Amino acid sequence: MTQQGVRWTADQVLALAPDAASRKAGSKLGAAGPWSEAGSSKEGAVWGLCKGSGSKPYQTVVDTAGPAYKCSCPSRKFPCKHALGLLLLWAGDEGAGQAIPDAEAPEWAEQWLAGRRRRAEQQEAPDKGESKPADEEAARRRAARRAERVTAGVTELEQRLADLVRGGLASAEQTGHGLGEETARRMVDAQAPGLAARVQELGVIPASGAGWPVRLLEECALLHLLDQAWLRRERLPDALAATVRARIGLSSSAEGPAIRDRWLVLAQYDTADARLTTRRIWLRGQESGRTALLLSYGAAGRAPELALPVGLSLDAELSAYPGGGHRHALGERHAPAVPADLRPQGVDTHAAAAAYGRALREDPWLESWPVTLHDVIPTPVGDGMQLADADGAGALPVVPVSRPGLWRLAAVSGGGGVTVFGECGHRGFTPLTVWAGDGGGAVPLC
Amino acid sequence: MTGQETAQAGAASWEELVTTALLGTDRRGIGRAAVRGRKDAATALLDEAALHTVRRRAGLRPGSAAPRPERAQDDPRPALPAAARRRLALLLSDRPGTGSSGRRGSTPDLTELLPQWLAAANDHGYAAPAELLPALLDAARGRTDLRPPALAFAGPRALWLARLNPEWKFALRTTPGGSALPSPEDSEAVGRLWEEGLFAERVALLGAVRAHDPGAARALVESTWSTERAEDRLMFLDSLRTGLADGDEAFLERALSDRSRNVRTTAAELLSALPGSALAGRMARRAATCVALDALRTGITVEAPHECDPGMERDGVVASPPPGRGQRAWWLGQLVEAAPLATWPQRLGGRSPAEIVALPVADDWQGELHAAWCRAAVRQQDAEWSRALLGAASSPGAAGPGAVSLAERAKLLGTLPEQERAEWVAGFIAAHGLSEAFQLLGVCAVPWAEPLGGAVVDALNIARDAGSYPWSFSGVMGLAERCLDPAAASRLEALTATPDETEDGAPGAGGYWAEAFQRLVGTLRLRAVMREELAGAV
Known part of the structure; x- marks a missing residue:
């Protein structure tokens, strides 16, 4: 798979924005006007100079493989509007290569990119030396003390x-x-x-x-x-x-064996409280059929660094956390994520409810279970909505993530059957992504 | 979802557990069987409740399905090209009031481009992407001017969707009954809807039928005319403005004796726009008695009417003038306005409109007379008279032939062909600058044809050199962003640099001008890209 020419869609870029204001500010910068000396490399780096209010333009560079961002602006938003604008310009420029031509990175961008590559190589290098038995002993003692306190x-x-x-x-x-x-x-x-x-x-x-x-x-x-x-x-x-x-709440590390697969991004959504933004990303392995959850965190007001827009497919290794749940850690990525026109296989509402019930055997504290519903019709009921099997065999009440998402769900269905990925739990079904019945890509609902 | 409670014999029921927990085990015991000696009652209750909770959750089954919704009508239009779809998502994500700062920066104002984008998409005949319909309806909800193009683009599925959300009711009002208007040829269905439909539905139906077959629309109005309320009669009569033709005269003539004065006035107005009508002839005769060449045949004398007789009133002349206007001048204005313009060359010695307008008018009647001719030229969409009354674009405003206001000039311009309009306004701007041009620019066709675009850019450049601030021209700047031909962008490039401060200029103005020009260039580029995207070229 070539890395060249695979550009994101504007939706994917906007999904990176930490909040609505950034999304708006970024959209405005997504036009050629303020940008100069912009370019992109085959390795997936994009850079450019953005004219701001000051005399010196901001230097913005993005590594789309991360994605990771660097900008000389003072904004504490992350990514900042300049990075978003640059990516939008890059995304909108698909094929034309006018605003953002393929080029060699200028020195200021190359410095940062090289630093990233160096760090990535260091991480990949195997750990030097075995941990000493004394360390293990100390770790065991620490664990025992903590268990006592718990x-x-x-x-x-x-x-x-x-x-x-x-x-x-x-x-x-x-x-x-x-x-x-x-x-x-x-x-x-x-x-x-x-x-x-x-x-x-x-x-x-x-x-x-x-x-x-x-x-x-x-x-x-x-x-x-x-x-x-x-x-x-x-x-x-x-x-x-x-x-x-x-x-x-005892932390553990992802110890499971690395599973390499092409992972389809089913959903990405954030929940925030006063201190923390938690991002959940649901993936599904195209070979393994395995469903995996990646969690990442950001301080309040900052988007978590990991961003995988819905509808992309990612060739990468994942390893599971202990306990048989869905939680995985993202290991090595073998290629940048590419758009994939795939949709998961689905089941009916009875199978979905049963899947949640079965999962409770392994984890009775589970609130919900990831399920794809096939051929269900979003049906308004009073103020709310249910997802009803097209053959009328059953229906699950919808627990919405957001009102706009609910309207998008209805709009995509137009009264017909759709495929919906979401979380099925004891309160109902929370739809996260929908695919129209008559084809078309994934539409995020959150 | 429904839980299937399978309470076992001996175990306390869930309701019982909740009641006990609510009151406290100190006050109320739980089923004896549940307490097995060794544990205290509270722990036993929690044990039991945990069992119930997990069992209930594990046993959840889907509920029964509600009646399924009606399906939205298919939209046969082709889908948007992918790039255009992304662009629309961007335009819609830029909603006003989301954390914006007051000053406009150097970046394009995306919201302002939405109307243009919608119009272009409608020209191409694309269908709207379903997932963007909610955002589209929200945008149209906030801006009434967006509603017609947005709803046309949104198509049948948006109407289907609007029924689900009370906030989008406007969509159903604007396009009544969804797209359920019968075909104008289906006379039976048309007749039924006309008899039974709601007011808005009937207006829409009338509009559709009028566009298809003007005579049929008139027949529809006539069929129920005597039973309609006055306000409705007025609206229906107004619908006949489109496609007005001599065939409508008999009906309009009857409407001149309507009970409602507003209906009578509108009927008279419509008739006067038909130069061959009997009313136009009557008005021509009346007006002609008031306006004549003087004895030397080199000027015009005016003898305003001395009374407003019942015949005049029946023909729509309003007898009592608004406060501050003389009766006779008021009557004269109405007569001249309603008289066919073809009356005057005949009456005034075979002169052309330009020659007539150039004739001196005795006794200060020139203002009244020329203003009435302006109104007549607009009403009768007469380009030759408009041209004469507008005069040369470069002549000073107050001394224009008709001493006409900017608003009237804008209307007169509307009767001229597009290219001539652009040329006239370009001349006006070259002579008078931009400060009064806003209204005139508004009637010019988009994108601005040359030499208009060049004139606007030159004038902006002059304004900058004169040292004023760009926000004094924000109205024209905004128009230029939306209306200049995108091809002009390259010419403007040189203006985006920040010039050195001059001594007599306003402090910092240079930087703001550079920013304003950057936004202008950025917007023009964006418009060009948008156009290509919609054409499927990207």
Whole structure:
């Protein structure tokens, strides 16, 4: 596969923008006007000088293989509007090569690109020397100490949950965040961030509207289940024990063997809280049929660095995290991502619900399971929407990521059957990407 | 989804568990079977609840399907070229009010290019990509001027979609009944919709039929004329403006005795636009008695009407003048405006319109008379009279032959062929600069033909050298970005550099001008690219 001439679409570029304002600012710079001395290399680097308000133009360079960006502007947005504008210009210039001709990188760009190549080579170089036994011993001791602290935290949490149920959940409505905030802090102290996050969410359920006692009891019960699983982790099968450790929040590394495949990007979406932007990227291996999840993080207001726009196919190696879940780490990439006109095979709503049910056997704390629905019709129901099998056999309620996404879903269907990738869970189906019934590419819904 | 509760004998039911948890196990016990001695009640309840929760989730099944939605009509138009589709996505992602700073920078204003893009896409007859319909409807919702081209482009699926979202109701109003208008040839369906349809549907139907067969449209209006409300009669009458022909005269003549004054006035106006009509003849006779050559046959004398008789009123002359205007002048204006312009060469010694306009007019009547001729020229779309009344583009504004306002000039220009319009406005700009040109530029065909484009660029250049700030010309700049021929971009390149500060210039103006010209050039380039993309050349 040649790397040359494979340019992204504008949608793919815009998907990199950290927020709507950047998207807009970038769009405006995606025209030849402010740019000079722009060019791109066969290796996938793009560079250019962008005239700003000052006398000296900004130097912008992007390595599309990363993608990684560098710009001399002072913006703290990442990528900045100049990088976005440059990529848009590059994307829109497909084949014409007028605005961004193939060229050798100028020195200022080459410096940075060379630095990146050097670092990449260093990373690939095998680790020097074996880790010493003493280090392993120390690591084991550290792990044991941490496990003790987690156990102490878990025990305390069990006590608090029991107290809550003894006194009645009704009191939780009055105390409001009481259980959440303080207990969550205790769990952070106990080095169990997974528990802390769950406890935090527990705190907001009483204010979440009708039916909150049911949801609160469910969440308390699942938390209790997690506590009990931790306390009995020695007796659990390996995979389940790994899942429990991950749910508690103990970090692990992706140790699975590298799986090389052409990975189709099914969906990419961000969720943000006050401190952190979390990006989820769903991939599907065209050979292995394996579904994989890549997680990446960015500080609030910055887009996570890893960006794989929907509809691309990526020749790369992935390795799984322990525990049998979907989470993988991205290893070596063998070629830049290229657009692929592929769509995943799908199932009907019954199979989708059953898949989620089966998955709960391995991980009872699962909120949802990635599924592709085939030939379903987005059907308005009251204020909401359901995805109904075209033969009317069943329907899953839609839990939207965003309203505009829901309208796009309806627009693409036009009342006909579509293929939808999304997350199927106990609250319903969250559509992430849709393919029209009569052909055409992937349309992201988030 | 529905959970299949399979409560086992002896185990507490889920509802029971929730109630107990809500009140607290201290107040309410749980089923005895669930408490197995060694555990306290709270832990036992949590155990039981965990089991229930996971079991319920694992047992979830799809619910039953609601009635399926109607399918959207097929759009037979060809799909957009890929590059044009991406461009549209970009134009639509640039929405006003999303974190913009006040000052316009050196980059193109994408929102302003959307109308042009839509018009071009409609000329090519492309279908809109389904996934962009929501953004397209949102854009049209915010800007009424975008609605007709946006909805034409969006096609049947957008109307289907608009029914799902109350925010897009405007689409259904603008294009009533979706695309369900019957074919104008299907007289039975047309008749039924005319009888039973909503007002907006009927107006749209009338427009469609009028475009297809003017006579049939008139017959439709006549068929229910006496039972319509006055406002509706007015609207229907107005629809006849398109395709107005002598065949409409009999009907319009009857409408002159309508109960509603607005209907009568409109009918009279329409009739006066038919030079061969009886009304036009009556007005010509009345006007001719007021305007004549003087004794030496070298000037015009005016004898304004002394009364507004019932015949005049029936022919649409409004008897009472607006405040501040003399009665007789008011009546005169209306008579001359409604009289066919062909009356005057005959009446005034066989002179051409230009010669007539050049004749002196006695007793300060020139203003009234020329203004009325201007209105007549616009109403009757008479290019020769318009030309005469506009005079030379270079003549000073206030001393123009008709002393006509810019708004009137713009209307007169509208009756001239495109090239002549461009030439006249170019001459005007060369003589008077840009400060008054905005309205006139607005009536010129896009892209601006030469010499107009060159005149605008030269004038902008002069304004810059004169040391003023570019935002004094932001209106013209914006127009130039949208209307200059993209081929002009290369000529403008030299103007994008920041010039040295001059002593008498406004501080910093040079930089702002460079920025404004950069935006102009950038926008022109972008328009050229957009055009190529739509042509499928990229």
